[in-house]
Amino acid sequence: MRHRHSGRQLNRNSSHRQAMFRNMTSSLVEHEIIKTTLAKAKELRSYAEPLITLAKEDSVANRRLAFNRVRDKATVGKLFTELGPRYAERPGGYLRVIKCGLRTGDKAPMAFVELVDRPMPDFNDYDDDLDDEDDIEEVTEEAEVEDNK
Numbered sequence: 001m002r003h004r005h006s007g008r009q010l011n012r013n014s015s016h017r018q019a020m021f022r023n024m025t026s027s028l029v030e031h032e033i034i035k036t037t038l039a040k041a042k043e044l045r046s047y048a049e050p051l052i053t054l055a056k057e058d059s060v061a062n063r064r065l066a067f068n069r070v071r072d073k074a075t076v077g078k079l080f081t082e083l084g085p086r087y088a089e090r091p092g093g094y095l096r097v098i099k100c101g102l103r104t105g106d107k108a109p110m111a112f113v114e115l116v117d118r119p120m121p122d123f124n125d126y127d128d129d130l131d132d133e134d135d136i137e138e139v140t141e142e143a144e145v146e147d148n149k
Helices: 014-031 038-055 060-070 073-086 133-148
Strands: 033-037 095-102 109-115
Touching: 014 033, 014 038, 014 060, 014 073, 033 038, 038 060, 038 073, 038 095, 038 109, 060 073
Parallel strands: none
Antiparallel strands: 033 109, 095 109
């Protein structure tokens, strides 16, 4: 019987699942948006959201509990210094799952998992080095020289 079996198996054994969700949580905290399959994205919510709730109250005990789940000092540091204070007033629902079509190879449904209210990068700060025609000509000439060799 299936009674009281929560979570998805994802065709992995328990240690592989645990390691996979640790890595996915670290990537999510570091980049604040990741792309994965829809099933993994939905399951990641139940793993990552309690960590952000834990990070709202910065204490040694909570840091140790978070480190026990994630096993990465940088991730725990960012959880408690940036994400905990950012979501202090929000009562849950820290992640957003956005469907983004099918994967090319096997047509698996894909999704973006992102943190709600994440700061968006300001693209005006980035300076394009290839805006000038001189730079484009230099790159083209270098490519021609390499092709002639």
